[in-house]
Amino acid sequence: MIAALVLAAVLSAQDALELFAPDVVSGPGLFQGSFTPDGQAFHFFRRIGQGENYRLYVTRQQDGEWSPARQVESPTSDLYPSFSPDGRRMAFISYRPTPGGALARNATAIWVQGDGGRGEPQWQSAATPRDRYVSTLEHRADGSLCFRSFSLDYSDLQFLCARWDGQAYGAPEPDDALRGLRGRLPEGKELGGGVMSPSGQTLILEIVSRDPATDRLTSDLWRADRQGEAWGDPRPLADEINSPLREAFPIFSPTGELYFVRDFRDYYRIGRVD
Secondary structure (H helix, E strand, O other): OHHHHHHHHHHHOHHHOEEOOOOOOOOOOEEEEEEOOOOOEEEEEEEOOOOOOEEEEEEEEEOOEEOOOEEOOOOOOEEEEEEOOOOOOEEEEEOOOOHHHOOOOOOOEEEEEOHHHOOOOEEOOOOOOOOEEEEEEEEOOOOOEEEEEEEOOOOOEEEEEEOEOOOOEOOOEEOHHHHOOHHHOOOOOEEEEEEEOOOOOEEEEEEEEEOOOOOOEEEEEEEEEEEOOEEOOOEEOOOOOOOOOOEEEEEEOOOOEEEEEEOOOEEEEEEEOO
């Protein structure tokens, strides 16, 4: 109880929020990023211009500062980078063609680069749901790769996880942690995704709703804490974190600190949440 009260105080403090590398990362069209396990590099992606045109970028620690972001060369849009806990591979989503034209137009696929994200990209055939839009990759502490899978008309959303078998990611299975929370939200709130803390004790959730004034979708960050073998009820983070703008794409650093994107423009650091 004491720890929970202390945590609540930390998350409600105005100075809990800190812009992350604003001179390097901030800018329009900013989406999800991922730290390497040693914390010395940060990969992220952003939209370039209009339409489904996305590119990966990387910045590295140099003398205590983050280097200018370098665009990663690619023939097509690449999105949602995520490093495995051991740092041996980076998974990402891509629109690049799959062997034999296996996927429908506008579908995305999971790809993996070995050698710490420097190897030749390999399509993850078993892990990629067919003819769907896959997004928001997250490696959890047990090495599983979890993600969202939308139907191409966005009428159906599934939360899935796939496990590494030593050579590739296998067929995905339902993400029971997120799936079990979908029916436990207030009316008008929907679960858009979530990430698990490295300790496995906390889920940070992206909760989506529609702004009645503008009829536009918006999102806030909520949390659910493990209670034995189950998860407690989801509840919003502090008002200083959830602004009238859109908070999305939560990630954890290797040291367990929480980061998120606000309004598709800035990355913020909160600190540890468990």
